[in-house]
Amino acid sequence: MATDSPREGCGIVRLPLLALLAKEPAHGYELKMLLEQTFGQAYPSPNIGQIYVTLQRLERDGLVRSQDVVQATRPNKRVYELTPAGRDALAAWVEAPSEGPRVRDDFFMKLVLSPLAGATDRLGLINRQRRHYLSVMRGLSGLAESAEGSSVSRLLIEGAMLHLQADLDWLERCQQDLL
């Protein structure tokens, strides 16, 4: 995601990259393409820099290893493969339950703490956030209509829509109890 710090962007793709490498060795650009093909248009694809930085860190941590492959007409490419430690880390990720409710919601922090920053118009804050959610929803609706892709990409969009609906419902609850 474009607005993420490099570090956060890298953290998010660490384990998906390990999963893709579990099938076969690959180089950075192939991995980026594979991610996009799998998850479709709604997926905020990491940029190639984030992929390379992540692969370097995975290598530093001993989860992947790499070797340069000489190409006749083009620059060498670095091909990565999973190490046994990487395979263990991947298995642990797959087995473990994923994070549930978002108890660190950025907007909620903002809403609660905004008076400290001198902001008094909480209804305005809620309305702006609601408009933002609705315009994101509009974008997703458009994507859902044009999604010719796999059921994976359609489910990703539907999941995002359900999250947005929950966020909007929660916004109403905040409006009821905090204003």
Next chain:
Amino acid sequence: MIGQAVRRAAGRRIAPASGPDRGDSALLQTRGLTKVFRSDGTRGGGGRGAAVSAVRGVDLRVTLGEFVAVMGPSGSGKSTLLHLIGGLEPVTSGEIWLQGQRVDRLSQAAWAKLRRRHVGFVFQFFNLVSNMTVADNVELSALLSGATRRQAAQRREQLLAELGLTGKANAAPARLSGGEQQRVALARALANQPTLLLADEPTGNLDSSNTADVLRLLGRLNGRGQSILLVTHDARAASLADRVIHLFDGMVADDAPLLPQQPPKAAGSVVRLRG
């Protein structure tokens, strides 16, 4: 003398000089619209029960061709608002103007007549007539608004084809899925070619794929110029609108145009793979 009489007669039909926004494109306008229910079931100010204000001074405008969504928590008054506008409930105070004509003061019969020509209604629970076929449900609406049998049948055929229901014309509504029933309800609402389509939670009782079908239809209708006022809790439905009004405690808390947004970047804030 004759000229005066004509002007006077015309004055009864066209918008009086005191009408809001004369000469602009407001299809529907409400001013200070208010609805008070009494807990003993009586209406308006006369009853003895405690007063509950469901709608409190709502100013609302829908222009020709516009798609407006009304959102808000349950109990915020959004369904009541739609019922007032559609003439299903009498207003306590305030004004409703439809195409430059004040309608809240019309007799029940006069408003019903106007409604049959100008307003289509879709409900959450479809409200189809269960002992009539799909075809008759759709044609009835056209016949009531003054179409001939032949016109009504033509219109029905065209609508059922468009909504993917051609094979269902002779079915009883109860034999259809929820999504199909709502499409029949939509066909019925459109049979009189209404100027304004009012929809009250039309996807509230549908699963995800039927919701998508109904929303696609609403979007297509609006694309062809159909004015729509949609009350919904479903953000996906609301996101199709040109403008979203948020109702809270019977009052308008927000009224904002929806701007198109580039999806992939926007999706990034909610679509995130965890690693």
